[in-house]
Amino acid sequence: GDGGSGGSGGKPPGGHGPRRGIFRSRRAGLTVLILAVAAAVAVPVALVVTASHGTKTGGASATQTPGSAARTGTAAAASSVPSLAVPTVAGTVQVGQNPSYIQIAPNGKFAYIANPGAGAITVLNTASNRVSGTIKIPQGPPQSLSFSPDSRTAYVSVYNTRGSVHLVAFIDTATSTVTSTVQVDNITPGPSTTSPNGRDLYVPNHNTVLSGTGHNVIDVIDTATRELVDDIPVPANPHWIVFGTNGRFYSTDHMSATVTVLNAKNNAIITEIPVGETPHAAVLSPDGSRLAVTSFDGNVVFLINTATDKMVAQIPVGRNPLDIAYSRDGRYLFTANNLANTVTVIDTADNRIIAEIPTGRAPTSISVLPNGRQAYVTDEGDGTIEMLNIPK
Numbered sequence: 001g002d003g004g005s006g007g008s009g010g011k012p013p014g015g016h017g018p019r020r021g022i023f024r025s026r027r028a029g030l031t032v033l034i035l036a037v038a039a040a041v042a043v044p045v046a047l048v049v050t051a052s053h054g055t056k057t058g059g060a061s062a063t064q065t066p067g068s069a070a071r072t073g074t075a076a077a078a079s080s081v082p083s084l085a086v087p088t089v090a091g092t093v094q095v096g097q098n099p100s101y102i103q104i105a106p107n108g109k110f111a112y113i114a115n116p117g118a119g120a121i122t123v124l125n126t127a128s129n130r131v132s133g134t135i136k137i138p139q140g141p142p143q144s145l146s147f148s149p150d151s152r153t154a155y156v157s158v159y160n161t162r163g164s165v166h167l168v169a170f171i172d173t174a175t176s177t178v179t180s181t182v183q184v185d186n187i188t189p190g191p192s193t194t195s196p197n198g199r200d201l202y203v204p205n206h207n208t209v210l211s212g213t214g215h216n217v218i219d220v221i222d223t224a225t226r227e228l229v230d231d232i233p234v235p236a237n238p239h240w241i242v243f244g245t246n247g248r249f250y251s252t253d254h255m256s257a258t259v260t261v262l263n264a265k266n267n268a269i270i271t272e273i274p275v276g277e278t279p280h281a282a283v284l285s286p287d288g289s290r291l292a293v294t295s296f297d298g299n300v301v302f303l304i305n306t307a308t309d310k311m312v313a314q315i316p317v318g319r320n321p322l323d324i325a326y327s328r329d330g331r332y333l334f335t336a337n338n339l340a341n342t343v344t345v346i347d348t349a350d351n352r353i354i355a356e357i358p359t360g361r362a363p364t365s366i367s368v369l370p371n372g373r374q375a376y377v378t379d380e381g382d383g384t385i386e387m388l389n390i391p392k
Contacts, residue, residue, distance in 0.1 A: 084331055084347050085391035086355040090374070092384045093129055095122045099378040101144040101191065101365045102385060105151040105173065108370040112154055112171075113378065113385065116141035121156065123176065124376070126369060129387060135176045140165035143206075144191040144365075147173075148223065149198040155223075157189040157203065168192065168203060168221060180226050184219040191281075193241045195264065199223060204238035204251060218251060220267065232267045234260045240281050244306055245288035252279040252293055259293060259302075261309055273309050275302040281323045285348070286330040294321040294335055301335060303351065315351050317344040323365040327390050328372030334388075336363040336377055343377060343388065360384050 097117035104111040104126065112135075113122040121142055123133040137158060145156045154171040158181075166187045170180045186205030194201050201221040216237050220230035235256035243249045243264065251260040259273040259282070280296040284306075291304040299321065303313040318337025321344070325334050333346040341363065345355040361381025368375045368390070375388040 083349060084354060087332070087345060087357065087375070087388045087390050089357065089359075090387040090389045091129070092360070092379075092386050093124065093131065094383060095124065095131060095378075095385050096120070096134075096383055098380050098383065099364070099385060100380055102367045102376050102378045103145050103147060103365075104367045104369055104376070105147050105154075106149055106370065107151040109151070110173070111367065111376060112145050112147075112156075114142040114144055114156070116143055121145070121154070121171070124385070126374075133176055135171060135178070137169055137178065139167060139169060139178075139181055142169070143189075146192045146194065146201075148194060149196075153223070155192050155194075155201050155221075157192055159188050163187040168201065170226060182221050182226055182228060184221075184228060185231055186217055186219060189219070190239055191241075193243065194223065196243055200229070202241045202249070204241050206239055207237060218267075230267060232262070234262075234269070235272065239279070240293075242282045242284050242291060244284060244291070246306060248306075250282060250291055250304075252282050254278055254280060254296070259291070259304060271309055273304060273311060275304070275311050276300065276314070280321070283324045283326055285326055286328060290348075292324055292326070292333055294324050296320055296322065299337075301333070301346070313351050315346060315353070317346075317353070318342045318356060322363070325366045325368050325375065327375075328368060328370065332390065334366055334368075334375065336366045338362055338364060357388070359386050 095113050096115040099113045100116055101114040102111055111124040111126055115122055119137055119141055121135040122131055125132040140158045140160050142156045142158050145154055147154050152173055154173055156169040158169055159166045166189055167181045167183045169178050172179050184203055188207040190204040190206035192201050192203045201223050203219040205217055218232040218238050219228055222229045234251050235253040235258055237255050238251040239254040240252040247264050249262050249264050253260055257277055259275055259279055261270045263270055276295050277298045278296040280294045282291055282293045284291055289306055291306055293302040299319055301315040301317055302311050305312045317335045318340030320338040321335040322338045323336045331348055333348050335344045341359055341361060343357045343359055344353055347354050359377055360379030363377050364380045365378045366375055373390055377386040
C-alpha cells in the first residue's frame with residue numbers, strides 16, 4: 001500500500017478497489033505470481049447470513065447499547081448452528097478523519113489509532129471507550145504502530161505517498177510526545193513489531209514492487225540506541241512480521257506468495273513456505289501452533305502449522321481481508337474485510353465460519369483487549385471504531 005488517503009470518505013461496496021492507505025495493495029501495473037499449492041487442504045465452511053444492520057450511533061465518543069439493534073452474525077441453518085456464541089457489536093466511537101490502524105497497548109489501558117489524514121494518533125481510553133487525547137505527528141502521516149512490551153513506548157510507522165518521508169517515530173506514552181525518529185531504508189514502513197525481549201524493532205517494507213534498493217528488506221532498529229542496525233533481505237515484499245514461540249519469526253511476502261521463516265537469533269532465513277496470492281496480515285495462535293495469514297486478493301486465510309512449516313488449511317473469508325486477530329483464548333479467529341464491510345468470525349475448533357458481522361465502511365484493522373472481552377475494529381471510511389463483545 002502507499003500513503004494515507006487524507007479523507008474520511010470510503011469506497012462504496014463494489015467500487016473500484018480498496019482505498020489508498022497503509023494496507024492497500026498497490027499494483028503499479030505488476031502481475032502477481034500466484035503459486036499453486038498442491039498440499040493445501042480445503043476446509044468446508046458453513047454459509048452464514050448477516051443480521052439486521054441496526055443504527056450506528058453518531059457523535060463523538062458515543063456508544064450503542066448492546067441488544068437487538070446491535071449488528072451481529074447468525075448461522076444460516078439448523079445444520080450449521082455455531083458451536084460458539086457469536087460476538088456482538090457493542091457500539092461505535094468517533095475517532096477522527098480516517099482511522100487506518102488500531103493497536104491496544106500490552107497493559108490494556110489504552111489504544112493508539114493511526115489517523116494518516118489528520119497527521120495524528122488518536123488515543124482511546126479502553127476503560128471508558130472514549131477518546132482521551134490526540135498526538136500530532138509533525139513528521140508526516142502516521143500509518144501503523146506497535147508498542148514496547150512494557151507499554152511505555154509506541155513505535156509509529158510514518159510515510160507519505162511521495163516517498164520523501166519514511167521513518168519510525170518513538171512516542172513516550174506517559175507524556176504523549178514524540179521523543180525521537182529513526183529513518184528507515186524502506187520507503188513505506190509497515191506495521192512493526194518488537195522482538196519478545198523488546199530490544200529490537202522489526203519494520204517490514206509495505207511497498208508493492210518486485211525489486212530495488214530498500215524495497216524488499218526488513219529494517220531492524222535497536223530500541224535503546226534508536227539506531228538502524230540491520231537490513232534483512234527477504235522475498236518481495238514483506239508486509240507483516242510475527243514472532244513465534246520457537247525461536248523463529250515470520251514475514252508475509254506479499255508479492256511472492258510465500259511466508260518466510262527466519263531465525264530470531266541471527267535473522268537468517270530458515271525456509272520459505274508457499275501459500276498463495278498476496279499474503280498480507282498475520283497472527284500467531286495463543287498456543288503458538290498455528291500462524292494465520294490473510295490473502296488480500298485471494299479472500300482467504302492461510303493456516304500454517306508452525307511445527308512443520310506447512311500450510312494445512314485455507315478458509316474463505318470476506319472480500320479483501322486486511323487484518324486478522326485471534327481471541328485471547330484462541331477459540332475465535334477474526335478478519336477485517338475491507339471491501340466487504342464485515343468482520344468474518346471463525347471457530348478455530350473446526351475452521352468453520354460462524355458469522356459475518358457487518359461493520360462501518362472500509363474496515364482496516366482489528367485489535368483484541370488483553371482480558372479477551374472486547375475487540376476494536378477501525379472503519380476507515382466512517383472515521384469510527386467498532387467495539388465487539390467477545391463471549392466468554
